[in-house]
Amino acid sequence: MLFTDLGLSEPILRAIKEEGYTSPTPIQAKSIPAVLKGGDLLAAAQTGTGKTAGFTLPILQRLSTSNVSSGKRLLRVLILTPTRELAAQVQESVETYGKYTGLKSTVIFGGVGANPQIKAIAAGLDILVATPGRLLDLMSQNFVSLNHIEILVLDEADRMLDMGFLRDIKKILAALPKKRQNLLFSATFSTEIKKLADGLLNAPELIEVARSNSTNEAIAQLIHPVDRTKKHPLLAHLIKSNDWKQVLVFTRTKHGANKLVTQLEKDGITSMAIHGNKSQSARTKALADFKAGKLTALVATDIAARGIDIDQLPHVVNYDLPNVPEDYVHRIGRTGRAGSNGVAVSLVCVDEHQMLRDIEKLIKQKLPQEVIAGFEPDPNAVAQPIQLRSQQHQQSRRPRPAGSGGAPTKKTPAKRSGPAKRSTHR
Template sequence: MSFTTLGLSAELLRAVAEQGYHEPTPIQRQAIPVILAGKDIMAGAQTGTGKTAGFALPLLQRLSERASAKGTRRIRALILTPTRELAAQVEESVTAYGKHLPVTSTVIFGGVKIQPQIKRLRAGVDILVATPGRLLDHVQQGTLDLSTVETLVMDEADRMLDMGFIRDIRKILALLPQQRQNLLFFATLSDDVKTLAESLLKSPALIEVARRNMAKESVEQVIHPVDRKRKRELLSFLIGSQNWKQVLVFTRTKHGANKLSEQLAQDGIRAAAIHGNKSQGARTKALSDFKRGDVRVLVATDIAARGLDIEQLPHVVNFELPNVSEDYIHRIGRTGRAGSEGKAVSLVCVDEQHLLKDIERLLKSPIPKQLIAGYEPDASIPAEPIDMGRRGQNRGLQSKGPARGGSFAPRAMGRTQRLVSRKNVRKSA
């Protein structure tokens, strides 16, 4: 099947071809005709499956068919994303696909000055890509009007809920017209996503192109057992001995990301850290340097890495296993994209055995283990409690392993504590 069979306009087909794409992915084949028909959808797809084009292409076509009145441009489509990086990348895609159409777009997110965003909004745009927090900042300042939105897209809705954006989402929904098209995309179908979908969508088409919570077959996975204090040494050895040129490394905490990037630099390996405490300018530069090859290793936390789109990324390393099993799927999904093969390496110490068991239970299969000569773990070293960082504490995680049940916060917390915790998580994005 080619894009020409999906009912897209000549202008969009031209833009797609200029991007180097010729055959639609499964999510694109299923989603584009449904969205063109004006129906709500609930679409489950892992990262790297082409879902952005899956909603951007039909959205652009629908808007171009009913162009704004001459001299006026109002927000007709709103795309919500959980992180700044994802917002920027989605807007880049919208711009690339819509380059031959009379449709305008812009992006707004926190961490940068608000005045340039206000100027662009006043000039008028058809499509607005935004993170929830900065969007509400503009609403409070009276710099945008959402009363003309025809289509709402919630990209990575599961992550938005996971990050505690539910109250912001409810505020935003209250500002939108009742009659509109709703497109909800998720990677993990949690109970919270189901609840949101029930209140948001009207007779939606359900689209799932990947088995729930499953890793892509194009990703080779391996576990290297190692003592906690020798992880950095082993990582440097692997990068050097195997000549890895581009490596995305995950840590659990912001402090850990900073420390590891500094240690790798001391080993002669150019590295940069990306997390919520970094300014948006620093995050953008680190990602740009990494994509260009000026930085060999990008060390990231889970929230900061959500939405990173790096083509043909060959290696992902779990320097520390994630607190939540599903995050393992999201992490390793950064490699093995668009038909290319990738490798996911996890450095696992004795402290993380319970986390590893939970991940393998989720995958329904063990991950192959390989000892590296000279780095075999010392069996006499006892397990120690894991520092979960702020995110782990907010999600109600204890040192014994991840919390169950999928709630936003542990039941033992009071309402005020839960709200404070969620606010902290949002800020870390």
């Protein structure tokens, strides 16, 4: 199947061709016709599947070919995302594929000044990409009207619920017209997602691409048993001895991320941290430098890493195993994309043995283990308790967290299948 088979207009096809794509990914091949039909949609799609273009392309098609009254533009599409990074990438997708349609869009999120966002909205928009917190703030000041919304997209709905956005989402839904098209995208069809869908969607079409708990066969997974005090030296050893140039490292906490960056810098390994306590400018710079190859290691917490979307990222390291087994799948899914191979390494100490068993049970496979010479774990080590409250739960206790952000670095891809590089839970 080709993009030319999906009923997209010439201006949109021209933009797709300029990005080097000819064939849609499976999620795009299914979701584009579904959205064009005008009905509600419930789709499960993981990172790396091309999901973002799966809804931006048909939305651009619908808006550019429908009749609108002359005069000031009316806001007709609202796309809600949980984080600043994802919001920025969705907006880039809208701009990239809509550049010949004449449609206008902008993105709003917290952590930066509101005045430029207010001016962009006041100038007239067709599409608004937003995180819930900043949108509600501007709605409360009457800077945003949702009275003419025709299409609502909830992107990464599972993460929005994890981050405690349900109350905000309900407030936003109450301000929307009753008659509209609803598109809900999630990594999983959890009980919470099904409950949200039941109250939001009207006879939705269901699309599911790949099992939500499966891992990409293009990713080589490996466990390195190690004592908790030797994790940092082992990570530095792996990076230097293997000459790794680009490594995304996951830690369980913000403090752990900061501490690890300090240690790696002392080892001569360029690194920066990205997490919720970092300023918007710091997060944007860290992500841009990492994508540009100026950093060897980007150290991230789970929530901050949502939206990190890098073509051909070779290595992901779980410095700490995640408390939630499903997050392991999300983490390592950031490598092994677009036909390239990836390596996912986990440094596992005695404290994390139960977490490892939970992960292996979820993905239904036993992960290979390799002890690195000089870093053999103490066989008599005793496990210490780990704070088992997930970072999502920590986030949900906060009053309305703003999203997270940073515009992705643009690059021209080789010709391949599906505009997947700009989506995040694509």
